[in-house]
Amino acid sequence: MGKAALIAIAAFGAMSTVYSNSSKSGMLRASERVANLQYETIARSAAVNGFNLAKQALSESFASRTFKGRFDRATYGVEISVSGNRAVVVSVGDVPNASGDDSSYRLRGEFLRETLAAQMADEVPPFMNYALMSEDDLRISGNAASATVHAGGDLNANFHTNGDLEVNGKGNERIHGFGTYAGSASGKHRDTKFQPDNAEPGDPHTEQAAAVVIPPYNASEYTRFATTSSSSMTLSGSFAGGTRDEPKIVLVNGDLNVGNVTIDGYVAFLVTGDIEINGNARVGSSGFSGGDESSIAFYSGGDIDMKGNTEVWAQVYSEGDFDIGGGADLYGSVTTRSEAKLHGNPEFHYREASPALTTIWNGTPGGTTVHMTNFFER
Numbered sequence: 001m002g003k004a005a006l007i008a009i010a011a012f013g014a015m016s017t018v019y020s021n022s023s024k025s026g027m028l029r030a031s032e033r034v035a036n037l038q039y040e041t042i043a044r045s046a047a048v049n050g051f052n053l054a055k056q057a058l059s060e061s062f063a064s065r066t067f068k069g070r071f072d073r074a075t076y077g078v079e080i081s082v083s084g085n086r087a088v089v090v091s092v093g094d095v096p097n098a099s100g101d102d103s104s105y106r107l108r109g110e111f112l113r114e115t116l117a118a119q120m121a122d123e124v125p126p127f128m129n130y131a132l133m134s135e136d137d138l139r140i141s142g143n144a145a146s147a148t149v150h151a152g153g154d155l156n157a158n159f160h161t162n163g164d165l166e167v168n169g170k171g172n173e174r175i176h177g178f179g180t181y182a183g184s185a186s187g188k189h190r191d192t193k194f195q196p197d198n199a200e201p202g203d204p205h206t207e208q209a210a211a212v213v214i215p216p217y218n219a220s221e222y223t224r225f226a227t228t229s230s231s232s233m234t235l236s237g238s239f240a241g242g243t244r245d246e247p248k249i250v251l252v253n254g255d256l257n258v259g260n261v262t263i264d265g266y267v268a269f270l271v272t273g274d275i276e277i278n279g280n281a282r283v284g285s286s287g288f289s290g291g292d293e294s295s296i297a298f299y300s301g302g303d304i305d306m307k308g309n310t311e312v313w314a315q316v317y318s319e320g321d322f323d324i325g326g327g328a329d330l331y332g333s334v335t336t337r338s339e340a341k342l343h344g345n346p347e348f349h350y351r352e353a354s355p356a357l358t359t360i361w362n363g364t365p366g367g368t369t370v371h372m373t374n375f376f377e378r
Helices: 003-060 219-225
Strands: 065-071 074-083 086-096 102-113 132-134 138-140 145-148 159-161 165-167 179-181 185-187 206-208 228-240 248-264 267-271 275-277 282-284 296-300 304-306 311-318 322-324 329-336 340-342 347-350 370-377
Touching (some): 003 074, 003 086, 219 267
Parallel strands (some): 138 165, 248 282, 275 304, 282 311, 304 322
Antiparallel strands (some): 065 074
């Protein structure tokens, strides 16, 4: 074999080795890319898991926070940044890849919280169109009275019970509205205790009427509306509310004891337990910002008791009993899904309830109020 042939054979062998090594290197890189893509998929799954947890957290409490966790073989880190009714969520998943580096995947979403104002109705629900509404019996004794606080119009301080109406006692004070009941009536009620200011001649002042549906109250269903929360608390001093379009919603996980307090603006207290308003408590706003409607609401999952020489400007709702006695004055309205008891010398000064503070019933409490408006992933 000639020298040239030997050189050609050697060159061919060298080229084969180079091509073989190159091919193997290419296959390794391709295999590495496939493996890294698989790791990226794992990192994305972790990021998605963190992102979903963030969405759930925002639906429960619209607040800034950070948290970390593990999912499959990867880790995730989440940052929620809240400003007003908007939130930005960034979730990053990480996992070590085949190259010895970290494979990362990033999700970013923007969210908008639907506020109470977005669901505000023009009117309050029907069961809050009364000075006093009770699901069970309404018992009036002593010298309980009622009037209206309203700038003109034909407003009466009407009382209604889905149970029995019972009027006793020797008091001469009158209720300036109609009295209606779904059950039966007894005592001094016919055309004496109830004296509406606006009535047509011959209209009965008390009569039987159809029951009015009062929806149940469960504060835990309305946590999504809360702008702040607290355990059992005592309310006194001064308190800053919100605007009519953006009222402050305070969730109280426990009982609420109310003392002397000045509240500026619109606020609703969603209380899981009882509400006590006793002694010489004064509850109102410095300028009574609600005008002809209430600007303060007390909603209780238990009982509401008003005793002593209290003066309260508010619309109130109790899942349990409502009891008012002594020389208590209420400027507002009352709804109870249990029994209402009026005794002593209390007075109702009927002010219409505000739809700005009844949206938990006007809207859809079980629905979603946090919506994603923008999304990006890499």
